[in-house]
Each structure stands twice: as C-alpha cells, then as structure tokens.
C-alpha cells in the first residue's frame with residue numbers, strides 16, 4: 001500500500017476514501033484512531049492518511065487532484081438525514097455514515 005493523501009481533517013479523509021471507493025479503488029485510512037489520542041505522538045504523524053494499492057496510486061492521485069481542484073463554493077453545508085452529521089457541500093456522501101447526499105436533500109423537491 002502507498003500513501004496518496006494526508007489531511008488535518010478526518011472528515012476529509014473519509015470523503016476521499018468514499019470517492020475513491022466509488023471509483024472501485026480500495027482505500028484505507030491510517031492514523032484514524034491516533035488522531036483522537038494525539039497526546040504522545042508527534043502531531044505530523046497523527047494526521048489521517050489515505051493509503052491505496054500501488055496499482056491504484058496514479059488513478060487515486062488524479063481523482064484526489066480533481067477533487068481538490070473543485071471550487072469551494074458550490075453550495076451550503078448539508079446535514080446528513082441518516083446520522084445528523086454536517087458535511088461540506090462538496091461531499092457527495094456523508095463522511096460519517098456514507099449516506100448519499102442526493103436522497104437527503106429535500107430542497108430539490110420544492111423546485
């Protein structure tokens with residue numbers, strides 16, 4: 001496995017993992033647990049990291065680059081109907097429970 005991404009925000013790591021898996025890329029989050037117990041380890045080693053198989057590295061990096069290149073302002077944050085967690089507008093699925101945004105967005109029904 002190779003590291004393709006690290007972030008200070010665990011929700012970002014979950015988002016990347018979800019998107020990669022939508023592209024049939026197996027992704028693993030490392031340091032997810034360390035992150036909440038960061039007392040004894042150097043901070044930089046506590047950052048959540050995304051690891052994929054060597055075969056998937058190029059594709060994964062391209063997907064992440066595309067994802068990071070998206071305009072930040074695409075809409076308001078949304079709250080997951082499944083678990084109540086709030087998600088950034090560019091998250092296609094809930095970072096916490098992986099519910100799809102589409103089925104939880106009731107605003108579309110009024111248009």
Ligand SMILES: [Zn+2]
Pocket residue numbers: 080081082083084085094095096097098099
């Ligand atoms: Zn959720």
